Amino acid sequence: FKDWVLYLIDDGSTDKSLKIAQKFVNSDKRIILINDGTNKGLVYRLNQVIDRADTDYIARMDADDVMLPERLERQLEIFENNKNVDIVATAAYTIDMNNNPVGIRDTEKFELRSYKDILKKSVLIHPSILVKTKWYKLNMYDKDYFRAEDFELWCRTFKNTVFFKIPEPLMLYREGNVSIKNYTASMKTLRKIIKKYSKGVLSNFEIKVEILKTHLKSLIYISFGFFNLQYLLTKKRNNDLSEDQKEFIINLIINLKE
Numbered sequence: 001f002k003d004w005v006l007y008l009i010d011d012g013s014t015d016k017s018l019k020i021a022q023k024f025v026n027s028d029k030r031i032i033l034i035n036d037g038t039n040k041g042l043v044y045r046l047n048q049v050i051d052r053a054d055t056d057y058i059a060r061m062d063a064d065d066v067m068l069p070e071r072l073e074r075q076l077e078i079f080e081n082n083k084n085v086d087i088v089a090t091a092a093y094t095i096d097m098n099n100n101p102v103g104i105r106d107t108e109k110f111e112l113r114s115y116k117d118i119l120k121k122s123v124l125i126h127p128s129i130l131v132k133t134k135w136y137k138l139n140m141y142d143k144d145y146f147r148a149e150d151f152e153l154w155c156r157t158f159k160n161t162v163f164f165k166i167p168e169p170l171m172l173y174r175e176g177n178v179s180i181k182n183y184t185a186s187m188k189t190l191r192k193i194i195k196k197y198s199k200g201v202l203s204n205f206e207i208k209v210e211i212l213k214t215h216l217k218s219l220i221y222i223s224f225g226f227f228n229l230q231y232l233l234t235k236k237r238n239n240d241l242s243e244d245q246k247e248f249i250i251n252l253i254i255n256l257k258e
Contacts, residue, residue: 001073006031007049012039043143050136058136062127066172075130078164086135089124090166092173093249094238101249102175103238110165115201118158126150128171148189155197175234180225187214
């Protein structure tokens with residue numbers, strides 16, 4: 001699929017990112033660089049793209065992740081065959097900061113039978129989603145839920161949104177050692193979301209259990225982080241790769257570099 005526009009955002013970088021971005025802009029007219037010289041943060045930038053976009057769909061993507069060549073085509077097929085769908089996500093291969101294959105995630109059957117499911121499950125891989133632009137413009141990210149803005153959005157819109165997931169990996173999702181500060185901030189925001197959206201859905205006991213889980217996760221993460229071993233916890237969220245899958249990922253990265 002080649003009929004796309006890429007909004008490339010420089011969020012106040014201080015390294016050579018802007019020069020690298022400009023090279024891509026000069027080589028392809030479909031790439032639009034957004035640079036205002038300031039650091040506004042992820043949520044602001046996500047909403048900025050949504051505001052600006054005039055295409056029918058928006059594909060969410062982080063700068064250090066990689067999509068498979070067929071990703072957009074496969075997701076668009078779902079929209080064409082299911083007019084009521086608002087969001088299409090995919091499974092993902094995971095790689096580390098050195099491009100080494102790590103695992104595979106989110107290939108299980110996608111089921112959201114109730115509001116309780118979305119509160120208790122990791123629903124979608126955020127950078128994998130393709131979304132109807134008209135839906136996005138009505139449902140933007142909330143800056144008060146930094147580091148869990150996607151989860152808050154799913155909770156807020158669940159009752160009026162049709163989610164779909166392709167259980168095949170169509171992207172390479174990069175995982176590294178998330179800092180203790182960022183991880184604990186995520187858990188703090190997660191508790192805020194649980195308290196807001198669980199009322200009338202989960203029992204008081206269930207709410208306490210879910211909140212307790214976030215505290216325990218933070219404690220475990222801090223313990224592993226003391227020895228710089230956070231990657232071991234992250235790795236547990238993945239399923240193992242076959243040798244063929246590892247070879248596929250390695251070859252894909254080699255071809256991209258060429």
